[in-house]
Amino acid sequence: MNRCTPAPHSPPASTGRRLHAARALAAASLSALACLAMPAHAQVQPGLGVARNFPDASLRGSLTVQGGSDAVLNGRNIRMAPGMRLFSPQNSLVMLHTVQGQTFKVNYLIENSTGMLLSAWILTEGEAAQPRNGSDTIQFNFRTDSDPTKK
Incomplete structure (x- = not known):
């Protein structure tokens, strides 16, 4: 109804x-x-006058991300720290799996107690032209008569 x-x-x-x-x-x-x-x-964006400030302890090198937590830094195998951060030239984070097998000119920091790669910054051409020490440079605090750098 x-x-x-x-x-x-x-x-x-x-x-x-x-x-x-x-x-x-x-x-x-x-x-x-x-x-x-x-x-x-x-x-x-690069080229707009934005200058990145790198830590004083950072070194210069060539980085190739292998996969997982392995990388090659200046021709030597190195482990990446669990919180490893890779920054692009625009200073944004880069996911490591997207750059496997690629080689970049970087500034990097090594964690003191473990010796693992802690942070790396992919450099622009202008940043790469600026001088900075690398872990592959030889530095002595003494001189000898046969020192090749004196000649």
Whole structure:
């Protein structure tokens, strides 16, 4: 038994206008958010005068990521620390699995107590041209008469 019959119902005209206004507001909000995100992305692009400051203890070398926690640094095998961070020239983090087998000129830090690779920064051409000591350079605190650097 049906006590009431459903009456044909159509929304009032004002509901349609409110729905249209809400959609327009949402679209405007999304485009405003997209515009705010663009300057932040542009600040890390190379060539805009952004100079990275490397730690004084960092050394220069050639890094090849092998896989897992293994890498080759200046021709020698080295283990990467569990929290190893590799930074791109734009100073963003690089996932290590995406650069396996590739060789980069880097500045790097070795963790003192374990000897593991802790951080590395992939260098731009301008940064690579600046002099910095590497772990493969020979440094002495004494001189001999047969020292080849004197000649």
